Amino acid sequence: MTNQEVVLISIILQLIVEGKANTNNLSPGVKEYLEGVVESFLEDPENEASAQLYHFATTVFNTNKKAMN
Secondary structure: OOHHHHHHHHHHHHHHHOOOOOOOOOOHHHHHHHHHHHHHHHHOOOOHHHHHHHHHHHHHHHHOHHHHO
16 A cells, blocks of 8 residues: 555544544445444554554644645
């Protein structure tokens, strides 16, 4: 997975977990995938890998301001 793909997953994870984004209108396959990512995160949010995935986008954007443009 590329950094760009991980950033996108991280953003989506944050939107769903914190923003309570509505996934009802997504295609079934996409919705199922995202629900699996969120479920994995919520099983053990203290897990280092889960925490890193969740905060990856924040870390990238806070350390590389040019990436935001």
